[in-house]
Amino acid sequence: MRVRFSVNDREQVADDVWEGESLLFVLRERLGLPGAKNACEQGECGSCTVYLDGVPVCACLVAAGQAQGREVRTVEGLASADGLAPVQQAFAECGAVQCGFCTPGLLVQADDLITRVPDPSDAEIREALAGNLCRCTGYEKILEAVRRAAELKAAGR
Amino acid sequence: MTTVPVSAAKDVVAPGRGGVGDSVLRPDGTLKVTGEFAYASDLWIDGMLFGVTLRSPHARARIRSIDVGPALAVPGVEAVLTHEDVPGRKVYGLEHADQPVLAIGEVRHQGEPIALVAADHPETARHAAEQIRVGWEVLEPITDARAVIADPDSLRVQDRGGIARHQPVRVGDMVAARARAEVVVSGDFSVGIQDQAFLGPESGLAVPGEDGGIDLFVATQWLHNDLRQIAPCLGLPDEKVRMTLAGVGGAFGGREDLSMQIHAGMLALRTGRPVKIVYNRYESFFGHVHRHPALMRYEYGATRDGRILYADAEIVLDGGAYTSSTLAVVANAASLGLGPYEIPNIEIDAYGVYTNNPPCGAMRGFGAVQACFAYESMMDRLGEACGVGPVEIRRINAVGQGSKLATGQVIDSPAPLADMLTRLEAMPLPAPPDTADLRNLPGGVSQTTHGEGVARGVGYGVGIKNICFSEGFDDYSTARVRLEVVGGEATAVVHTAAAEVGQGLVTLQAQIARTELGVDRVVIQPADNGVGDAGSSSASRQSYMTGGAVKAACEAVRADVLALARERLGGTYEDLSLIGGKVVSASAGALAEIADVLGDRVVEQTREYHHRPTVAMDPVTGQGDTHVQLALCVHRAVVDVDVELGLVKVVELAAVQDVGKIMNRLSLEGQIHGGSAQGLGLALMEEIVVQDGLVRNPSFTDYLIPTILDMPPMRLDILESPDPAAPYGLRGAGEPPTLSSTPAIVAAVRDATGRALTRVPIRPEHICR
Numbered sequence A: 001m002r003v004r005f006s007v008n009d010r011e012q013v014a015d016d017v018w019e020g021e022s023l024l025f026v027l028r029e030r031l032g033l034p035g036a037k038n039a040c041e042q043g044e045c046g047s048c049t050v051y052l053d054g055v056p057v058c059a060c061l062v063a064a065g066q067a068q069g070r071e072v073r074t075v076e077g078l079a080s081a082d083g084l085a086p087v088q089q090a091f092a093e094c095g096a097v098q099c100g101f102c103t104p105g106l107l108v109q110a111d112d113l114i115t116r117v118p119d120p121s122d123a124e125i126r127e128a129l130a131g132n133l134c135r136c137t138g139y140e141k142i143l144e145a146v147r148r149a150a151e152l153k154a155a156g157r
Numbered sequence B: 001m002t003t004v005p006v007s008a009a010k011d012v013v014a015p016g017r018g019g020v021g022d023s024v025l026r027p028d029g030t031l032k033v034t035g036e037f038a039y040a041s042d043l044w045i046d047g048m049l050f051g052v053t054l055r056s057p058h059a060r061a062r063i064r065s066i067d068v069g070p071a072l073a074v075p076g077v078e079a080v081l082t083h084e085d086v087p088g089r090k091v092y093g094l095e096h097a098d099q100p101v102l103a104i105g106e107v108r109h110q111g112e113p114i115a116l117v118a119a120d121h122p123e124t125a126r127h128a129a130e131q132i133r134v135g136w137e138v139l140e141p142i143t144d145a146r147a148v149i150a151d152p153d154s155l156r157v158q159d160r161g162g163i164a165r166h167q168p169v170r171v172g173d174m175v176a177a178r179a180r181a182e183v184v185v186s187g188d189f190s191v192g193i194q195d196q197a198f199l200g201p202e203s204g205l206a207v208p209g210e211d212g213g214i215d216l217f218v219a220t221q222w223l224h225n226d227l228r229q230i231a232p233c234l235g236l237p238d239e240k241v242r243m244t245l246a247g248v249g250g251a252f253g254g255r256e257d258l259s260m261q262i263h264a265g266m267l268a269l270r271t272g273r274p275v276k277i278v279y280n281r282y283e284s285f286f287g288h289v290h291r292h293p294a295l296m297r298y299e300y301g302a303t304r305d306g307r308i309l310y311a312d313a314e315i316v317l318d319g320g321a322y323t324s325s326t327l328a329v330v331a332n333a334a335s336l337g338l339g340p341y342e343i344p345n346i347e348i349d350a351y352g353v354y355t356n357n358p359p360c361g362a363m364r365g366f367g368a369v370q371a372c373f374a375y376e377s378m379m380d381r382l383g384e385a386c387g388v389g390p391v392e393i394r395r396i397n398a399v400g401q402g403s404k405l406a407t408g409q410v411i412d413s414p415a416p417l418a419d420m421l422t423r424l425e426a427m428p429l430p431a432p433p434d435t436a437d438l439r440n441l442p443g444g445v446s447q448t449t450h451g452e453g454v455a456r457g458v459g460y461g462v463g464i465k466n467i468c469f470s471e472g473f474d475d476y477s478t479a480r481v482r483l484e485v486v487g488g489e490a491t492a493v494v495h496t497a498a499a500e501v502g503q504g505l506v507t508l509q510a511q512i513a514r515t516e517l518g519v520d521r522v523v524i525q526p527a528d529n530g531v532g533d534a535g536s537s538s539a540s541r542q543s544y545m546t547g548g549a550v551k552a553a554c555e556a557v558r559a560d561v562l563a564l565a566r567e568r569l570g571g572t573y574e575d576l577s578l579i580g581g582k583v584v585s586a587s588a589g590a591l592a593e594i595a596d597v598l599g600d601r602v603v604e605q606t607r608e609y610h611h612r613p614t615v616a617m618d619p620v621t622g623q624g625d626t627h628v629q630l631a632l633c634v635h636r637a638v639v640d641v642d643v644e645l646g647l648v649k650v651v652e653l654a655a656v657q658d659v660g661k662i663m664n665r666l667s668l669e670g671q672i673h674g675g676s677a678q679g680l681g682l683a684l685m686e687e688i689v690v691q692d693g694l695v696r697n698p699s700f701t702d703y704l705i706p707t708i709l710d711m712p713p714m715r716l717d718i719l720e721s722p723d724p725a726a727p728y729g730l731r732g733a734g735e736p737p738t739l740s741s742t743p744a745i746v747a748a749v750r751d752a753t754g755r756a757l758t759r760v761p762i763r764p765e766h767i768c769r
């Protein structure tokens, strides 16, 4: 089948998509956007998190057909012409990235959090990121990065 | 000559200007936050095929027949291969080549590879693999490690026999010590199978070259050792196998053994097309070795005031069907089996055995992690029996510089364990649980308690880990460093084969180049085998070894540049150095720009760095100077336990670690946090559950790793007691925190519940029974 949707503000068309293909597969293998990661493909790790019409979803659990006519934003679309998004800058600065495989999903989830809750408490950060596994960092630097990202965003950066 | 995959690793310019000791940011950080960093599973090249592996559903079985016909008939399939198609040697392995590339007549563990399929779509390949018909004769698996030790000749999983290694340690006079003991404590302890659970699945791309060779882009821990195993199996000379590190999504030991490397190479050579293999999570649980499960029996005798007189220990490690790194795991368990304590009389027997259970090998802290749970549990038992507190009993028996390890090796650099314990104990304790917010209680957002039935506990753990490879291995590293002028600026270019797996080695390489060469601009080249061996990214060794190699190569480059400067300056300056982009004389100040001294010359040097020699453990007494360096970490855990439901919430972890020299505090803290989290996982949740040799939980739904809700805030105190033998005085830091956090958490849960808790991971039923 043919699936047409917008990714990072650009119209995209994928042809010959199989019924069972996930949005994650189409992004990674058909559209050349490997930013969203494939650590479990079962909805358990959050490394594939992308925005679908502004709501974070596990792209591995969304059938490609469900994205028809909708708007997807991936880690590749977080930065703007002015530079890195606050979450991206904060994760890089705070040591929240080691191997980085969890990072694309965490960035989307954290970006959503600080958009909804401008000054999140630690408990709110933990709850928001509970579905994103990271095997490297022990999460301490990730917490710090989200606090920092909220500050950067509030400062209009 | 070769087509390079889209987004293969490129040179990166290291950000910032910081040298050794600064919290410099990662050179690959921006790529990783923008999604541009290419992991092995992201590689893509025109016309590539997808490879899939057919694996054994049985733990032990004979293969009567394999019919690949139905798979070959599937449209889109380009090749189906079995052991008959292995072009060269049919077995490989880290220490012994005892593992078949593809099963030959028999399988010895669930998930053992049997056949390979390459097709134009991954689903086509998977579907075709399911069509392969295998005629099985299923056999009773051998799964009881202690039974194998009792009868290694008949319980034989493979040709090498039942026992991979038995390492005894014998020190002093046990009979006399037993007679003198006023207090005797004993215990049986066990550790389940832990998985590395790196997030980036095993993956890579093999591209056939025009010369009949192959280019491999893979996520691994050790390019050159991969090569040594791959080339003979592919029937190629080493120089025709070109290895480039693809982005690695975590490793923790799980990428020390080969996974898809030879398989992708075989398919690419057969089809003449690039072949990519990516495991999914289910396959990943079968695609790499795990942490050895352990059965341990300990007995200590001591004086009434808590001084240990003797230790008697048996440690049984189940390595599964193939040798992998079991020999080294046994050595660690034997040599570090009693921890950093002075014990005059010792009898240890450590065994690594072959079974049909899942294959085990390297995982962060191997051998030392398992023993640490037992010896720290014993320290608490001893303290209790003597009426001495947990910190005091450890301080009484603590090693220091000049103490002897169980192997007789004298600790010849600082080991301030008693001081570390004092600092740990002095750290403030967290406040009592705030029951107003139920998220703070065990069960968290599930709101299973409102504070009733919740008890708090505090526990301590101590660990000691060997850094670098031990027992006579010369695991050297190589670095090539070039200094040249690029765009008017003196630029250092660093090239090694060392695997960046997330730990931050690339950051450190840039810091060292800046410090040694006095330049700001550093370029890190992709790791490949176009430069000499760097050894493995394991055993907490890369800062020491590749750090040492980069330092040595920079020193050689610096000597050349200073010689050029002397030539140009005419003087006979003996006090020159390179600082801030300039050639500086201690007496006469800045004399010239490095860029001007270099002009269009390129200065390049390659150096190997070797650590001091070590010896193998004596096969009878276990004695010998087997370790290069030792590192200590201590943890305190505070937990709240819902004693009715058996739920544990770790409230805080505090750690004191001696790292010799803080090379980069930001990444060091990340290592301590991450290592502690993996220890928390082993204490409370992580286990590959096995029944009759079969894995019951190969998914992230059923194999749990700590989430951000499980991991508490950490308090760190990092000490710098330099090791004079090591570059910059540093001490390897990645593994020690993984050791001590587990026993600290278990001790805290014991403190809260009064349960004996002799097994990790702790399950709710161990607490509430």
Ligand code: FES
Residues within 6 Å of the ligand: A037, A038, A039, A040, A041, A042, A043, A044, A045, A046, A047, A048, A049, A058, A059, A060, A061
């Ligand atoms: S890959 Fe989608 S949740 Fe893990």
Ligand code: FES
Residues within 6 Å of the ligand: A096, A097, A098, A099, A100, A101, A102, A103, A133, A134, A135, A136, A137, B199, B249, B250, B502
């Ligand atoms: S940084 Fe490696 S999984 Fe999070």
